[in-house]
Amino acid sequence: MAKTELPALSGAETEILRLIWQEEEASVQEVCDRLPAERRITYATVQTLLRRLEKKGYVRHRTEGRAHVFFPAVNRIDVIKRSVGDFLDRLFGGDAVPLMQYLAEHGDITAEDIEKLKRLAGKK
Numbered sequence: 001m002a003k004t005e006l007p008a009l010s011g012a013e014t015e016i017l018r019l020i021w022q023e024e025e026a027s028v029q030e031v032c033d034r035l036p037a038e039r040r041i042t043y044a045t046v047q048t049l050l051r052r053l054e055k056k057g058y059v060r061h062r063t064e065g066r067a068h069v070f071f072p073a074v075n076r077i078d079v080i081k082r083s084v085g086d087f088l089d090r091l092f093g094g095d096a097v098p099l100m101q102y103l104a105e106h107g108d109i110t111a112e113d114i115e116k117l118k119r120l121a122g123k124k
Helices: 011-023 028-034 043-056 076-092 096-106 111-123
Strands: 059-064 067-072
Touching: 011 028, 011 043, 011 067, 028 043, 028 067, 043 059, 043 067, 076 096
Parallel strands: none
Antiparallel strands: 059 067
């Protein structure tokens, strides 16, 4: 499945995928164990979310004993690039400047963050 054909993710699916990327691979139980305690997501819900992610093409699995071990099927950077691009297109017409202005005025951007951005901009 091509990267551009991947379906959109729900917030819960994104959270689970982020954990899979962090761990590189994990069983359903391992994902459950890594979720913040306040989330209170059941094993069955995590299993359903992982199956949805697999159906959408974001993860795959292999069987180890009785457990399914899930691992990323897509590159994290590619998904982030597409997701941020979609967000910029929908809310800002593809222009990143208004987003940066909003974050500078209303976000928790520090002077150190601004210096990092300046260095990144200088590399382009």
